[in-house]
Amino acid sequence: MKPLQLTEHLSTPLVDDYDVIVAGGGASGLMAAVSASRAGARTLLLERANCMGGTGTTSMVAQWIGFFNRDRQVVGGIADELARLVVQLGGSEGFKRYLMAEASANPIPLVHFAFNPETVKMACDQLALAAGVSIRLHSRVVAPMRERSRVTGVVVEDAGGRSAMSARMVVDATGDASVAHAAGVELADPEVKSKREAQPCTLMFRLSNVDVHAFRAIPRDQKRALALKGIAEKKIFWESLSFCSTPGNTDAICLMSRVSGFDTTDPQDLTNAEMEGRRQIGTIVEFLRENVAGFSRAVLAGIAAHIGVRETRRIVGRYTLTEDDILGHRRFADSIALGAGPLDIHETGGTGIRLHVPDQPFEIPMRCLIPSSVQGLLVTGRAISATRGANGGARHMATAMALGEAAGVLAALSVASAHEVTADEVRSVLRGRGAYVSLEDAEQMFEPA
Ligand SMILES: Cc1cc2nc3c(=O)[nH]c(=O)nc-3n(C[C@H](O)[C@H](O)[C@H](O)COP(=O)(O)OP(=O)(O)OC[C@H]3O[C@@H](n4cnc5c(N)ncnc54)[C@H](O)[C@@H]3O)c2cc1C
Known part of the structure; x- marks a missing residue:
């Protein structure tokens, strides 16, 4: 037609x-x-x-x-x-100083703001x-x-x-x-x-009422074990329990969802990606509250107004x-x-990340x-x-x-x-x-x- x-x-x-x-x-x-x-x-x-x-x-x-x-x-x-x-x-x-992708197989030390x-x-x-x-x-x-x-x-x-x-x-x-x-x-x-092979997107969200110090005190190998447990239970979507905290250390701004397979310059894909991101956030928050130190009383305070897009x-x-x-x-x-x-480079469709700091x-x-x-x-x-x-x-x-x-x-x-x-x-x-x-x-x- x-x-x-x-x-x-x-x-x-x-x-x-x-x-x-x-x-x-x-x-x-x-x-x-x-x-x-x-x-x-x-x-x-x-x-x-x-x-x-x-x-x-x-x-x-x-x-x-x-x-x-x-x-x-x-x-x-x-x-x-x-x-x-x-x-x-x-x-x-x-x-x-900050350890990027702490729960992944190859985290890297960086200076961040x-x-x-x-x-x-x-x-x-x-x-x-x-x-x-x-x-x-x-x-x-x-x-x-x-x-x-x-x-x-x-x-x-x-x-x-x-x-x-x-x-x-x-x-x-x-x-x-x-x-x-x-x-x-x-x-x-x-x-x-x-x-639709672009790097995955991430819909960020903010949790308040988090004990950031309690989370930071967890040894790195335990954080990785928690992330892998979450992935096995389909409640965590990549090897990350990464978040940034704001001054005051009460909030965690979480980089934990991973939404693959969408072309965000296509309006229907963009819509679907946002909704998939919110679906993932629901399960991530549940997992964090039940499994991860510092998050037991966390409150979902906000979801980003636009999904984070790595590649178009x-x-x-x-x-x-x-x-x-x-x-x-x-x-x-x-x-x-x-x-x-x-x-x-975030793995499209997978749970890994490739990181390398040029010397x-x-x-x-x-x-x-x-x-x-x-x-x-x-x-x-x-x-x-x-x-x-x-x-x-x-x-x-x-x-x-x-x-x-x-x-x-x-x-x-x-x-x-x-x-x-x-x-x-x-x-x-x-x-x-x-x-x-x-x-x-x-x-x-x-x-x-
Ligand atoms: C999930 C995720 C995690 C990331 N992690 C980090 C990190 O930890 N640290 C880091 O430094 N970088 C990180 N990045 C990379 C970084 O955020 C982006 O690559 C960077 O913001 C690109 O800058 P930009 O100015 O090109 O685009 P943007 O910062 O995205 O700005 C583009 C602007 O253009 C506006 N715009 C778009 N179209 C139109 C239009 N038609 N008319 C008017 N306005 C328009 C948008 O609203 C937006 O404000 C991350 C990216 C993502 C998606």
Whole structure:
């Protein structure tokens, strides 16, 4: 049967004009907008949720990693400023040592920054407002405006209906490369999406009334035994009893569900994934209360507003970062940010995780943010041009923030310049602000508070 088609003739009002529009106000988009605005560009940030912060807030993934490779700090600049602000507002105790995936077969020691997502929402507001960014929440970017192969703005749907806004540069920070995809940018590995083989999602949840100290006192081998018991009983879904606690140590923000086999850019799959996540949370909470020290009186205080999505689309840019680049310490003359790892690949359909910390920070070239075939558009964050393996090491939030700051500078300089902006120009502005753009910049070592 021929598929039905509804042809609409839309007349969309063009309501404003900006130098830079950033689609998505997550880890990377927030930084891109603040960065572009500080570089002098009239900047608008459009975010579909009711807050900025992205996966860290809306999906409650309550710890930033990627600030440190082993003990070496690799991300500074505006990301570091945001972290300090969160501490100042009482939303975190700062950087600490942490054993990632403690109940798995190969846990790894890291330096992380655990936080209360509610405080991070407030810190994001303060940072963006102080930088003079125009912010529109509850605003979904639904399409790019285009003139031939150039993106010239975006179409938005919000409480007021549908409108268009033009811009000299658009930054796609949606995590899903939604603007780039609609603008015709080539995508990497499309079969991963169509075969629903992306890394599993996790729906985060928050338990209050938890005795965090009692849980921390359980020896690691017992935690692993508990996780394996839960898996055998089909009440725990991967080798994880991982959670972050907020200041006060009364709450556990749990990274314990594992939802595999869905393409979250498909609306029905996304719906099914959210509901499967909630079903899993029901059984996990029951298991924790009955079996795990510290949880006997736990109360389900919240479930994230959006399931955490690890993998969807990635663009093909002017350069594609590979796992060999990361592990082989490849240097790039146009490096604009440093990644820390770990290379972090969750097993699709299984219960395991592959984790590896590169023994050095790695450089990420500016070309990974620039689509090869479309102008007027940059892509930052989770969807940059990287292989699946490299993306496993470059998608952490601190790395996404560093990339965002670089994208903001590149966008702002591009608006103000008649020629194609060079990486040296971008690097010079970033360094002037205290951002780390190449290996030589990463000299600061971790000092416990
Ligand atoms: C379950 C899980 C656990 C993780 N664990 C960690 C961890 O412990 N530490 C860590 O550092 N990283 C972790 N990550 C990785 C990390 O959270 C993401 O890779 C990172 O947030 C990517 O940053 P981003 O800015 O590209 O995307 P996001 O932070 O996801 O931000 C994208 C933003 O764009 C908005 N958006 C999307 N589409 C539109 C649209 N059309 N219009 C307007 N707005 C839009 C979204 O609402 C969102 O706010 C985890 C990820 C998941 C899913």
